[in-house]
Amino acid sequence: MHTSTFLLNAGAAQLTRRLQSRDIQATTVVHACLERIAEREPALQAWTHVAADAALARARALDDSPIQGLLHGLPLGIKDIFDTWDMPTGYGSPIYAGHQPAADAASVALCREAGAVLLGKTVTTEFATFQAGPTRNPHNQAHTPGGSSSGSCAAVAASMVPLAFGSQTAASIIRPAAYCGVVGYKPSFGAIGRAGVKGLSDSLDTIGAIGREVEDVALLAACLSGNQRLLDLSFHHAPRVGLCRTAAWDSVAAETKATMAMVPAALEKAGATVVDVELPAGFASLPQAHIDIMAYEAARTLSDERLRHGQQLSAGLRGVIERGLQMPHAEYVAQLQLAAWARAQLPAIFENVDVLLAPSAAGEAPLFEEGTGDPQYCRAWTLLGLPCVHLPFARGPHGLPVGLQAVGKLHADHATLAAAAWLLPRLRQA
Numbered sequence: 251m252h253t254s255t256f257l258l259n260a261g262a263a264q265l266t267r268r269l270q271s272r273d274i275q276a277t278t279v280v281h282a283c284l285e286r287i288a289e290r291e292p293a294l295q296a297w298t299h300v301a302a303d304a305a306l307a308r309a310r311a312l313d314d315s316p317i318q319g320l321l322h323g324l325p326l327g328i329k330d331i332f333d334t335w336d337m338p339t340g341y342g343s344p345i346y347a348g349h350q351p352a353a354d355a356a357s358v359a360l361c362r363e364a365g366a367v368l369l370g371k372t373v374t375t376e377f378a379t380f381q382a383g384p385t386r387n388p389h390n391q392a393h394t395p396g397g398s399s400s401g402s403c404a405a406v407a408a409s410m411v412p413l414a415f416g417s418q419t420a421a422s423i424i425r426p427a428a429y430c431g432v433v434g435y436k437p438s439f440g441a442i443g444r445a446g447v448k449g450l451s452d453s454l455d456t457i458g459a460i461g462r463e464v465e466d467v468a469l470l471a472a473c474l475s476g477n478q479r480l481l482d483l484s485f486h487h488a489p490r491v492g493l494c495r496t497a498a499w500d501s502v503a504a505e506t507k508a509t510m511a512m513v514p515a516a517l518e519k520a521g522a523t524v525v526d527v528e529l530p531a532g533f534a535s536l537p538q539a540h541i542d543i544m545a546y547e548a549a550r551t552l553s554d555e556r557l558r559h560g561q562q563l564s565a566g567l568r569g570v571i572e573r574g575l576q577m578p579h580a581e582y583v584a585q586l587q588l589a590a591w592a593r594a595q596l597p598a599i600f601e602n603v604d605v606l607l608a609p610s611a612a613g614e615a616p617l618f619e620e621g622t623g624d625p626q627y628c629r630a631w632t633l634l635g636l637p638c639v640h641l642p643f644a645r646g647p648h649g650l651p652v653g654l655q656a657v658g659k660l661h662a663d664h665a666t667l668a669a670a671a672w673l674l675p676r677l678r679q680a
Contacts, residue, residue: 257282261463262324262413262470269323276309276323280367283325287369287410293391294408295384296401298330299337300370308367318365320473320481327405327414330371331378331448332358341448342374342383342398345559355446357415357457357474364473369411372401375622377552378422378450381564382622387429389650393615396426397622402460403430413470414460419450419544421611421628423458424655427640429615429623431651433674435459435467436628438661439635442474451547453586454540454632464639464671471663479664483671491517491673492527492603494657497534498626503613505646509654512644513607516680517673527606530595532588536630539585543633546582549574589633593660596634600659605669607641610655614646628655637663639670643677653677 257265257279268274284302291297305325312323328334331341333351340346354362362368373383378398385400387393388408395404402414403426416423418436427434435458442457449455457474459467465483472480493513495502514524549556549571555563556571563571599606609627616623631638637660642653656673658666 257286257412258409260412262461262466263463265412266321266324266469270317276312276367277306279323280305280309280325280369283369283411286408290388290408290410294386294388294404296372296404296408296410298340298371298373298401301337301368304336305367305369312365312367320364320469321361322365324366324413325369325411326361326366327369327372327402327411328358329399329402329415329417330374331417332415333446334358334368334371337368337371339371342376342378342381343555343562345555345562351446353446356443358446360474372399372405372414374398375400376564376567377448378417378419379548379570380566380622386618387615387650389431390648392617393650394429394618394620394622396429396611396615398422399426399434399460400622403427403432403434406430406432406460406462412462413466416458416460417447418456418458418628418632419454420540420632421625423460424610424628424638424640425623425625427460427642428610428651428653431642431653433461433464433467433642434640435471435667436632436638437471437475438637438663441661441663442471449551451544451551453543453547456632464667464674467639468667468671477664480667483668485668485672488521488523489604489669489672490523490525490602492525492606494527494529494606494608496529496608496627496630498537498609501612501626502609503646505613505644505652506609506611509644509652510607510609512680513654513677516677520676525603527599527603529599533592533630535588536592536633537626539588540629540633542577542582542585543589545570545574546577547574593634596660604658605666606657607654608657610640610653614648614650614652631655631657634660636660637666639666641670641674641677643674643680
């Protein structure tokens with residue numbers, strides 16, 4: 251198979267195995283990515299900066315040197331809220347046009363150390379919130395790719411790059427992964443250090459990964475977290491799966507309901523146990539708690555931008571900030587306490603299941619002019635800090651991707667990824 255064709259289908263983990271065996275060269279892979287970017291970027295606008303010359307120079311150096319690490323020779327997309335010392339970092343805001351950090355984010359530095367080739371910076375929404383950038387959905391340019399990891403998900407889906415950084419404060423990895431039909435992984439809160447990543451909400455911000463297969467996102471997480479168990483996703487028994495429709499089920503589109511309905515037969519045929527899981531009544535209040543906590547913290551995190559550049563913030567973000575500033579501290583604390591109560595219920599919820607399967611989004615990607623989509627299907631899981639993996643395996647009535655997210659126990663990232671890796675191929679076959 252020609253390398254360019256292989257690249258369109260190969261996952262990052264598959265590519266790294268061939269790069270480390272010297273079966274293919276880093277320069278060949280980077281050339282193929284750049285050719286694909288030249289072909290699709292004018293329509294999709296997934297990148298804020300493509301470092302073509304630097305990426306090729308780095309690839310040549312890696313081809314001429316010993317294997318450097320887990321990501322040797324692998325092209326990587328960097329979401330544009332991650333600082334990079336050699337590329338502009340704009341955080342999705344005109345306030346930071348042309349901004350050049352002095353240092354890499356810690357996660358970016360670790361990827362360089364592991365041999366990655368930084369291909370460029372991918373589009374983010376404004377400070378990873380709701381104001382869309384220019385990126386279009388690679389499956390249909392009339393539709394949104396979602397947000398805030400818009401460029402990363404679109405670039406991976408369009409085979410411009412095999413692996414990319416994402417981040418999630420509400421639904422910013424899982425929802426665009428759903429709309430673009432790629433695997434998105436939001437680790438347990440705190441699993442990956444955030445130094446050098448533009449902050450929004452200290453209680454919620456989480457660094458994650460976007461790839462084509464579950465083993466791809468696990469590879470990046472292993473590099474960043476030091477958890478080498480993530481390199482082996484063997485699952486030694488058929489998983490116990492809980493179908494969790496959540497309190498937002500009435501607002502889920504027909505295609506997502508149909509996707510959920512096909513799960514029991516597909517997984518039970520493969521030996522899995524599938525049961526329905528009802529969440530405690532108090533969980534219905536978690537999305538609002540998430541909204542309140544995010545607004546209260548974002549209003550303070552973005553204080554300099556508000557005070558010195560307020561008119562360059564979008565109207566939507568100014569509204570979030572104003573709401574956060576007006577919120578009484580006691581109300582904020584009460585919502586934190588609700589989240590703590592909900593976390594205390596998790597052992598009972600997961601007592602008889604390895605993972606939950608829940609909606610990632612309402613359904614197919616909305617039209618571009620309708621915005622980046624509703625984050626409510628992810629808010630509770632993000633607030634609870636749970637590991638989540640979007641599994642793309644179906645299509646909706648307009649031919650756009652649809653899937654579900656696997657949600658695991660807090661800090662049980664290896665078990666969650668292993669279960670997701672077991673589930674995805676079997677769901678794709680359904």
